[in-house]
Amino acid sequence: MKAVDIAYETIRDGIRSGKYPPGTHLTAQALAEASGFSRTPVREAMRRLHAEALIQFIPNRGAFVATWSKREIEQIYDLRILLESFAAREAASHISEQQLSDLRKIADEMISVTQATNPNLEQVTTLNDEFHKLVLMASGNSRLRSLLGSIVEVPLVLNTFRSYSIEQLRRSAAQHVELVNAFEAGEPDWASAIMTSHILSARHTLMSTAENARFNPDLNNIDLDGDAPAD
Numbered sequence: 716m717k718a719v720d721i722a723y724e725t726i727r728d729g730i731r732s733g734k735y736p737p738g739t740h741l742t743a744q745a746l747a748e749a750s751g752f753s754r755t756p757v758r759e760a761m762r763r764l765h766a767e768a769l770i771q772f773i774p775n776r777g778a779f780v781a782t783w784s785k786r787e788i789e790q791i792y793d794l795r796i797l798l799e800s801f802a803a804r805e806a807a808s809h810i811s812e813q814q815l816s817d818l819r820k821i822a823d824e825m826i827s828v829t830q831a832t833n834p835n836l837e838q839v840t841t842l843n844d845e846f847h848k849l850v851l852m853a854s855g856n857s858r859l860r861s862l863l864g865s866i867v868e869v870p871l872v873l874n875t876f877r878s879y880s881i882e883q884l885r886r887s888a889a890q891h892v893e894l895v896n897a898f899e900a901g902e903p904d905w906a907s908a909i910m911t912s913h914i915l916s917a918r919h920t921l922m923s924t925a926e927n928a929r930f931n932p933d934l935n936n937i938d939l940d941g942d943a944p945a946d
Contacts, residue, residue: 722752723760730780737782792918796911798863803910804903806853814853821846822895825888836876875921883920
């Protein structure tokens, strides 16, 4: 793996894990020192993350981990509802036995993890990410996967499961199981309805914490074009 790819994964994982929360000022120099790479691959990695909307370049200020306003979050979830419900519909008709088995395993593991008194939220997040990406693969639509690539990263960056109560975590896990049941039954309408309900529920839970400082309305209309990562 090339240095730029390793740097990209390292910074991306730092953003997703909360090491670099939304709004964090990032510099190529600091990231290079933290990762052990030179600034050249780090700068390139930052440009890739900017292309995926995970980093914002703000004129005369530098690079920052992306933040989103409440309205932007609502729009992102609107897109997820449209695209992922379609993906679920397609997956119900095209899913392979192996993919179905893998999804069942992930869903069952989510049930197990969320039954704990203090669920491991990092594990829940990882399993949820794997599940939704596998549904996209099972849809058989590569263009759909490309369209949703950066969109599905947003809930990960926002650490949405930290907003969930125990009951909400368990309900989310149960929805994954029901979605697998719909796939197993080969029922596109059922699968689409469950995915829609699942994402609507997630959006409601997240928006109930909309006063959280992670949502920054001041960054709505920033021109991100033309700036290179700052040192």
